[in-house]
Amino acid sequence: MPADISPPMTKGKTPIVVRVLVLATFVVILNETIMINAIPALMDYFQVTEVAAQWVSTAFMLTMAAIIPTTGWFLQRVTTRQAYATAMGVFIAGTVICALAPTFAVLLIGRIIQAGGTAVMMPLLMTTLMTVVAERDRGRVMGNVTLAISVAPAMGPVVSGLILQIEGPHAWRLLFVMMLPITGLVTWLGLRQLDNVGEPQPSELDLPSVALAGLGFGGLVFGLSKFHGDSYTVAALITAGGIALIAAFALRQVWLQRNGTPLLDLRVLLQGTYTKALVLMSLAFLAMMGSMILLPLYLQNLRGLSAFQTGLLVMPGGLAMGLLGPTVGKLFDKFGGRILVISGSIGIAASLAGFTQISMTMPYWQLLGLHIVLMVSLAAAFTPVFTLGLGALPMHLYSHGSSMLGTIQQVAAAFGTALVVTVMSARSTSLIDEGTPVAVATLDGMRLSFMIIAGLALIVIAMAVLLPNRAAVDPHAAPVDESDAPELVKH
Known part of the structure; x- marks a missing residue:
C-alpha cells in the first residue's frame, strides 16, 4: 500500500472495513480448532489410525506456514476487495469439499484449501488496520482483533463437542455444513461494505522464493510435528532440512531487495x-x-x-x-x-x-x-x-x-x-x-x-x-x- 495514505478514521470510531475483517477472521479461525474433538469420529468413519486422523489439523497448520510468507507480496499486488473475495472464496470452496468428502484423502484436500483462505485473512486484517486506523486509536481497535483471534480458538472445541453429541456416522460433516451459511453471509456482507484501502503495486512473483518458503516453513512445521511419537532422528532431519531451506529463502530475499521484489521483505527485522x-x-x-x-x-x-x-x-x-x-x-x-x-x-x-x-x-x-x-x-x-x-x-x-x-x-x-x-x-x-x-x-x-x-x-x-x-x-x-x-x- 502506498505511503501517502493517511488514516481516514476519526477518533472513537472503528472503520467498517476493520469490523468486517474482524468478523471474517473470527469465522475462519474458529474453523482452525473445530476439528480437535472430531478425531475419534473420523477414525471410525474412514477407518484410519489416530496418527492419520490428526492430519486434519496438521495439514491445516502446514498449509498456513507454507502460504503466509507469500501474503506480503499478494496483499500489495491486489486490492482489499480482491484479497477478501479470494480468501473467503477459497475458504468456502474448501469447506464444501470437506462437507462432501467421500474419502479421507478428499477431506485432507478440503482442509488444505480451507487453510489457504485462512492464511490470507489475518495478514489482510492486520495490514488494513495499521493503514486506516490512527495511531492514537490502534490499541482499542487491536483489542477487538484480540477478541477475534482468542475467543475463536477457545470456542472451536466447545462448538464441535456440542455438535458431535448428535448421533450418527455423518455428525462430523455438520461441523462444515454449519460453517457454510455463516461464511456465505459474512462474505456477502463484506463485499457489500468493504472499500479498497490503497492501490495495488504490480510486481513480479519470484517463484524460487515461493518454493523455498513453502518447502522451508512447511518442512519446519512438519518436522516439529514428527516429534510426536515418531523417530526423533527422522524428525530432527526433516526439521534441519526445513531450517536450511528457510536460510536459503532469507538469502534470496536479501538479494531480491537489491535486484528485484522480495516475497517477504526482511527489512522489517x-x-x-x-x-x-x-x-x-x-x-x-x-x-x-x-x-x-x-x-x-x-x-x-x-x-x-x-x-x-x-x-x-x-x-x-x-x-x-x-x-x-x-x-x-x-x-x-x-x-x-x-x-x-x-x-x-x-x-x-x-x-x-x-x-x-x-x-x-x-x-x-x-x-x-x-x-x-x-x-x-x-x-x-x-x-x-x-x-x-x-x-x-x-x-x-x-x-x-x-x-x-x-x-x-x-x-x-x-x-x-x-x-x-x-x-x-x-x-x-x-x-x-x-x-x-x-x-x-x-x-x-x-x-x-x-x-x-x-x-x-x-x-x-x-x-x-x-x-x-x-x-x-x-x-x-x-x-x-x-x-x-x-x-x-x-x-
Missing part, C-alpha cells in the same frame, strides 16, 4: 521494536500453545473428563482473554504498552509456574483460575505487542510485517507442541522404565513440560522490559530509500 515484539510474541504464543496441548491431555487422560467437558472448563479463559481485549486496547491508548506487557508477562510466568503443581486431586476451580490468569495475561501482552511491533514499521512494510508475524505464529505453535509432547513423553517413558505407574509417570512428565515453558516465560519478561512504551517511528513516513538502508539490504 531492521526495526528494533518490531524484532523485539516478534521474539516476545513467539515465546508467549509458544507458551500458550504448550498449555493448550497439556491441559486437555491432563484433564482427559488423567482426570477422566470428556472432550466436551474439557472444552467447557477451558472456555472461560478464552472468553476472558477475548472480552478483555478491547479494555486492554483502551488502556494501551491511554498509558502506553510498557506496564501492560510487563504485567502480562509476569502473569504468564506465574500462571505457568502454578501449573507445575498439578496433581490427581487438584480442585477444578484452581485449574480454572490458573487458566483464566494465563489467558488474561496473554491478552494484556498480545494487544500492545502487536500494536507496538507493527506500529514501528513504515507503512510500505505493513503487509510484510503482518505476514512474518503470522508465519512465526505457526512455527511457534508447532515448536510449542513438539516441545511439550517430547519432554512429557521422554520423562514419562524414563519413569515407566524404572517401574513408576503410568499415571504417576505421565503426570510427572506434564509437570516438567510446564516447568520448561514457565522458564521460557521468564525470557518473555526480559523482552517486555526492552520494549518501548510507544511506537518509536512515524508509521506513515515515506518509504526508506534503499541507498540509505543498513547493511542487511546492501550486502
Whole structure:
C-alpha cells in the first residue's frame, strides 16, 4: 500500500472495513480448532489410525506456514476487495469439499484449501488496520482483533463437542455444513461494505522464493510435528532440512531487495521494536500453545473428563482473554504498552509456574483460575505487542510485517507442541522404565513440560522490559530509500 495514505478514521470510531475483517477472521479461525474433538469420529468413519486422523489439523497448520510468507507480496499486488473475495472464496470452496468428502484423502484436500483462505485473512486484517486506523486509536481497535483471534480458538472445541453429541456416522460433516451459511453471509456482507484501502503495486512473483518458503516453513512445521511419537532422528532431519531451506529463502530475499521484489521483505527485522515484539510474541504464543496441548491431555487422560467437558472448563479463559481485549486496547491508548506487557508477562510466568503443581486431586476451580490468569495475561501482552511491533514499521512494510508475524505464529505453535509432547513423553517413558505407574509417570512428565515453558516465560519478561512504551517511528513516513538502508539490504 502506498505511503501517502493517511488514516481516514476519526477518533472513537472503528472503520467498517476493520469490523468486517474482524468478523471474517473470527469465522475462519474458529474453523482452525473445530476439528480437535472430531478425531475419534473420523477414525471410525474412514477407518484410519489416530496418527492419520490428526492430519486434519496438521495439514491445516502446514498449509498456513507454507502460504503466509507469500501474503506480503499478494496483499500489495491486489486490492482489499480482491484479497477478501479470494480468501473467503477459497475458504468456502474448501469447506464444501470437506462437507462432501467421500474419502479421507478428499477431506485432507478440503482442509488444505480451507487453510489457504485462512492464511490470507489475518495478514489482510492486520495490514488494513495499521493503514486506516490512527495511531492514537490502534490499541482499542487491536483489542477487538484480540477478541477475534482468542475467543475463536477457545470456542472451536466447545462448538464441535456440542455438535458431535448428535448421533450418527455423518455428525462430523455438520461441523462444515454449519460453517457454510455463516461464511456465505459474512462474505456477502463484506463485499457489500468493504472499500479498497490503497492501490495495488504490480510486481513480479519470484517463484524460487515461493518454493523455498513453502518447502522451508512447511518442512519446519512438519518436522516439529514428527516429534510426536515418531523417530526423533527422522524428525530432527526433516526439521534441519526445513531450517536450511528457510536460510536459503532469507538469502534470496536479501538479494531480491537489491535486484528485484522480495516475497517477504526482511527489512522489517531492521526495526528494533518490531524484532523485539516478534521474539516476545513467539515465546508467549509458544507458551500458550504448550498449555493448550497439556491441559486437555491432563484433564482427559488423567482426570477422566470428556472432550466436551474439557472444552467447557477451558472456555472461560478464552472468553476472558477475548472480552478483555478491547479494555486492554483502551488502556494501551491511554498509558502506553510498557506496564501492560510487563504485567502480562509476569502473569504468564506465574500462571505457568502454578501449573507445575498439578496433581490427581487438584480442585477444578484452581485449574480454572490458573487458566483464566494465563489467558488474561496473554491478552494484556498480545494487544500492545502487536500494536507496538507493527506500529514501528513504515507503512510500505505493513503487509510484510503482518505476514512474518503470522508465519512465526505457526512455527511457534508447532515448536510449542513438539516441545511439550517430547519432554512429557521422554520423562514419562524414563519413569515407566524404572517401574513408576503410568499415571504417576505421565503426570510427572506434564509437570516438567510446564516447568520448561514457565522458564521460557521468564525470557518473555526480559523482552517486555526492552520494549518501548510507544511506537518509536512515524508509521506513515515515506518509504526508506534503499541507498540509505543498513547493511542487511546492501550486502
